[in-house]
Amino acid sequence: MFESKYSKVLTVILVIVIIAVLGLLGFLAYNYYQNYIISRDTSAFVDDFQGEVKDGEANDNGTNTTDENPFDQLQDSETSSGNTQKTYKGFGVLGTIEIPATNLKYPVLEKVTKKSIETAVAFLYGVGLNQPGNSVIIGHNYRNGLFFSNNKKLNIGDKIYITDNDGNRVTYSIYNKFETTPEDTSFYQRDTAGIPEVTLSTCTDDSSARLIILAKADQ
DSSP: HHEEEEEEHHHHHHHHHHHHHHHHHHHHHHHHHHHHHOOOOOOHHHOOOOOSSSSSOOOOOOOOOSOGGGGGGGSEEEEESEEEEETTTTEEEEEEEEEEEGGGEEEEEESSOOEEEEEEEEEEEOOOTTTSSSEEEEEEEEEESSSSTTTGGGOOOOOOEETTTTTTTTEEEEEEEEOOTTTTTTTTTTOTTTOOOEEEEEETTSSSEEEEEEEEEEO
């Protein structure tokens, strides 16, 4: 009798373990698939990006649809003024960012919203991509390789390539890397001596601070 009850307990434990393992494997597989899809789509967009078709106003990016055909992301959208602007999954695009050291390729979306920074990286503050002065780009750190998760691996001297909507591709070199509080914005406005600079902002792995990367356009 005792052995029978013991066997039943072991069977129940074994079933629970199997279910837990299958659930974990399913979660990991889904996470891998999501990462693959996002990386594939953003890389394809960056590779095809040639800037705006025409100078235009910002589009209404409140119509984002994450389940749309990935090929639709490469199309242009017509604004209310009749001009055409590049969009990515319904969000207006200001340009693209590439960081070879971390194999990063993303469109830079024009607005920071909850949904936009779950889709790519976004322009937070500044004069505009590749313009004299500082531009801040923000991205999530999901600790899974997506968006700015690998910014902690960047070093002084690593290159960042920014392509703007005029088709200009500018090379930036990282010259500073530090952590600060989430509330600190003191580095947003700084004297760049008329040189374009870019600031990358993301959270640290424990989300207690912000990891900041400063880079200056090569002269």
